[in-house]
Amino acid sequence: MRKYLSFFKIGLQLPFIYRSKVWLRAVRHTVVALTFIVFWSAVLKGSADFSGFTLSTLITYYALVEIIDTLYTQTPGRVLAKDINSGNLSSYLVKPINYWGYTFSYTAGQQLAGNSLSFIFIIAAFLFFPSHLLLPTQSVNGLFFVLSLIISFLLYFQIFFLVGSLTFFLSQTTFLRQGINQIAGVLGGKWIPIILMPVAAQSIIIYLPFRFLYDGPLKIFQEKMIQQDIILGLVTGSFWLLFFMILGRYVWGKGIKKYEAYGH
Amino acid sequence: MATKIIRHIKIFTHLSKINFLTSLEYRINFITLLIPTGLYSAGYLFFLKSIISKIPVVAGWDFNMLLLLFAGDQFIYYAGWYLFRDSLRFFTEGVKHGDFDQVLKLPVNARFISSFRHQQAHNLLAFLIPIIICVYASRLLNFTPWQLLIFFISLLLGLGIMYNLFFIIASLSFWITETEDVEDLFDETSSLSKYPAEVFPRWLAFIFIFIFPLLVVAYIPTAVLLNKLNVLSIIICILMFFITFILSQKIWHAGLRRYSSASS
Numbered sequence: 001m002r003k004y005l006s007f008f009k010i011g012l013q014l015p016f017i018y019r020s021k022v023w024l025r026a027v028r029h030t031v032v033a034l035t036f037i038v039f040w041s042a043v044l045k046g047s048a049d050f051s052g053f054t055l056s057t058l059i060t061y062y063a064l065v066e067i068i069d070t071l072y073t074q075t076p077g078r079v080l081a082k083d084i085n086s087g088n089l090s091s092y093l094v095k096p097i098n099y100w101g102y103t104f105s106y107t108a109g110q111q112l113a114g115n116s117l118s119f120i121f122i123i124a125a126f127l128f129f130p131s132h133l134l135l136p137t138q139s140v141n142g143l144f145f146v147l148s149l150i151i152s153f154l155l156y157f158q159i160f161f162l163v164g165s166l167t168f169f170l171s172q173t174t175f176l177r178q179g180i181n182q183i184a185g186v187l188g189g190k191w192i193p194i195i196l197m198p199v200a201a202q203s204i205i206i207y208l209p210f211r212f213l214y215d216g217p218l219k220i221f222q223e224k225m226i227q228q229d230i231i232l233g234l235v236t237g238s239f240w241l242l243f244f245m246i247l248g249r250y251v252w253g254k255g256i257k258k259y260e261a262y263g264h
Numbered sequence: 265m266a267t268k269i270i271r272h273i274k275i276f277t278h279l280s281k282i283n284f285l286t287s288l289e290y291r292i293n294f295i296t297l298l299i300p301t302g303l304y305s306a307g308y309l310f311f312l313k314s315i316i317s318k319i320p321v322v323a324g325w326d327f328n329m330l331l332l333l334f335a336g337d338q339f340i341y342y343a344g345w346y347l348f349r350d351s352l353r354f355f356t357e358g359v360k361h362g363d364f365d366q367v368l369k370l371p372v373n374a375r376f377i378s379s380f381r382h383q384q385a386h387n388l389l390a391f392l393i394p395i396i397i398c399v400y401a402s403r404l405l406n407f408t409p410w411q412l413l414i415f416f417i418s419l420l421l422g423l424g425i426m427y428n429l430f431f432i433i434a435s436l437s438f439w440i441t442e443t444e445d446v447e448d449l450f451d452e453t454s455s456l457s458k459y460p461a462e463v464f465p466r467w468l469a470f471i472f473i474f475i476f477p478l479l480v481v482a483y484i485p486t487a488v489l490l491n492k493l494n495v496l497s498i499i500i501c502i503l504m505f506f507i508t509f510i511l512s513q514k515i516w517h518a519g520l521r522r523y524s525s526a527s528s
Contacts, residue, residue, distance in 0.1 A: 024445040028452050035456055042323045042463040043315055051318060172290060179299035186307035197314050 003097060004105040011109020026117035029066045033122075036062040051196055057222060059132045064218050065190055067122050070115035071149065072156045072213070075107045077177045080164030085171065087261030100252075104157065136223055144230050148217040151237045156184070156213055158244040165248060168255025189215030195224075209240040272376055280383060287385035294386045301342070301390045305397065308334060308458070323462035329490055330460070331401035336415075336482035337458040338394040340423050346387040348379045348427055355379070356437040356444075362525030375516055379431060411489055414498065418485035421501040426454070426481055428508035435512065438519030457482045477504040 015022055040058045044050055050058070080103065083089040092099050126133040136142050163180055167173045185191060188210040194202055205211050216233055219225045225233065287293065309331070316327040325333070355378040358364040368374050407415075433450055437443045457478045461469040464479075472479040480501055487493040 018442045018445075020440070021442060021445045024449050028445075028449045031449070031453050035459075038465075038468070039459055039463055043319055045323070047319070172292065172296070175293065175296040175299050179296075179303050182300050182303035182307055186303070186310055191307055191311040192314050196318075197310070198317065201310070 004101050007102050008105040008109040011106040011111075012113040014110055015114035022114060022117050025070075025114060026121045029070055029115075029118045030121055032069075033062050033066040036065075053193065053196070056132050056134055059129075060134045060222065061193060061218055063122055063125060063133055064221060065214055067119065068149065068152065068214055068217060069190065070118045071111055071153050073107060073111055074160050074177055074181060075110065076103050076157055077160035077164035077173065079103060079107075080161065081167040081173050081177075084164075084167040084255075084259065089259065090261045093256075100161065103161070107157065134222070136221055138223070140227075141220055141223055141230075144234070145217055145221045148212070148220050148230075148234060148237065151234065151241055152213050152217055155209060155237065155241045155244065158241060158248055159184070159209070162244055162248040162251060165251040165255050168251075168258055184210050184213055187211070188213035189218065193218070209237075209244070212237040212240060272373065275372060275376075276380055279381060280385075283383040284385040290386075294389050297386050297390055298393075301393055305334075305338065305393050309397075323460055324492075325460045325462070328401045328404060329486070331397055332405075332489065333460060333482055333486040334458050335394040335398040335401060336419055336422070336486050337455075338397070339391070339419055340426055340457070340481055342387050342390040342394065343423050344426055344430065345384055345390075347383060347423075348430065350382040350384050351379050352430055352434040353444075353447075354382055356434050359437040359523065360441060364523065365525055368520075374520075375431075375513075378434075379427070405490070407489065414495065415485050415489040418488060418498050418501050419482070421498070421505050422481035422485060424505045425477055425501070425508050428505070428512045429454075429477075431512045432508070432515050435515045435519045438522050454478055454481075459483075460487070473500065474504075477508065480504045 037059050040050075040062070041055060044055050044058070048054065053061070080089075080099075083092070089099070092102065126135065136145070159180065160177065163173055163177050166176070170176070187205050187208055190213075194205055194211055194215045197205070212233070216237060220230055220233075312327060312330055312334075315322065316330075320326060322330065355364070355367070358367060358378075367378055370377055429450065430447070433443060433447050436446060440446070453476075456472065461473065461479050461483050464472065469479065473484075484493060484497050484501055488495055488497055
């Protein structure tokens with residue numbers, strides 16, 4: 001465990017090599033959130049709400065989408081693909097470490113430090129604009145929200161670890177990775193809350209794992225679910241996580257048998 | 265002057281051929297690129313459709329009009345990736361690692377070769393997406409060939425403006441070690457160009473037209489095509505193209521004076 005903590009610490013330190021990156025990332029997330037807010041302000045001009053969403057609830061929604069988005073990264077997929085293609089993976093395989101554990105602890109540290117300022121920006125926005133950014137009225141929902149975020153982070157990580165593992169068989173997975181990232185955004189509720197999507201689309205999305213990435217945690221935060229549904233959602237999300245863990249492990253195992261590199 | 269231009273066109277044609285042949289090494293990329301690009305467009309259409317199904321007109325723009333604007337924005341985006349985005353990345357890396365001297369030694373305009381040396385030929389297929397969207401959106405709007413010609417020319421001016429802005433950012437590498445995040449931030453901000461100016465508060469629209477001309481890129485050409493703006497508005501595109509060009513030249517020359525490297 002201690003060695004993974006060291007990787008986590010390295011991940012924490014890495015973004016601060018170029019501190020401006022941390023600032024720019026925070027500005028980038030703010031710009032994205034503001035763009036959606038400006039657009040929705042125009043959509044809602046003259047009407048009080050949009051299918052049950054007021055401007056304040058939509059502002060809260062998109063501010064939180066950016067918070068959640070700061071947690072997600074395609075790094076596991078990207079790093080694994082790079083390590084497989086370059087043969088660099090061998091140097092990890094001969095070490096007494098678990099590659100998944102290394103990538104996870106390293107990525108978690110990097111995401112936490114790299115987006116620290118983005119968190120502060122958005123939390124400050126919640127403090128300064130309490131009429132536009134609405135917090136949950138019940139603290140238990142806040143706890144459920146944090147729990148769902150942990151599951152979503154792991155799920156996102158696991159999906160991209162699986163995509164990265166496919167590099168053993170496909171050699172080039174860049175566009176596949178970007179494609180899945182787009183699907184996760186669209187079907188996960190990053191662009192628009194799922195409830196605002198056409199009914200036919202909603203009936204398909206309910207069977208997919210992507211809704212747990214954005215829409216699920218946000219529904220909990222915005223108190224659009226009763227406690228029973230929240231628990232059911234968390235359990236279903238955990239099942240998807242388990243599914244991707246097993247699948248990822250299987251693909252990784254098959255890939256490792258196929259993998260060969262020399263000169264490392 | 266004319267011979268210089270012809271010579272550079274010839275060089276550009278040769279580079280295009282070389283880059284196209286290089287891209288053919290990974291033929292699968294031509295197809296797989298359509299996964300993220302197609303999904304992004306599908307996601308945006310889905311986002312618009314979900315809104316338009318409840319509110320048919322946003323800031324005076326209906327679904328087809330918004331689609332045309334999106335097609336214009338995407339045309340510039342992919343043209344940018346095909347023509348100069350990759351080259352500018354190589355340029356900033358060259359400055360960082362001290363390899364840029366080799367570019368300066370070449371018997372060709374250094375700005376030209378830094379901007380257009382590496383084209384991503386597989387982006388050519390991505391052009392299909394804005395073309396299909398454009399054809400679909402125009403099916404109910406009867407445009408004359410003259411209107412379409414002006415639309416295309418003004419889009420090219422928009423592309424020129426975008427190139428100048430990206431070149432300014434790349435030139436910052438003479439002063440800043442890491443420009444990748446500045447580029448990412450700009451990339452995210454430039455996605456504003458897919459929204460109509462009427463969406464923004466007047467002061468913000470003014471900034472995005474005359475100071476940071478992101479709305480000039482796709483909004484003005486589309487608004488002129490849809491008769492929402494007078495054809496003379498194209499003058500703004502021409503003006504902003506020259507202003508950004510002069511600015512980029514000034515920054516480029518200031519950067520060149522500052523550049524130094526050792527043992528490269």
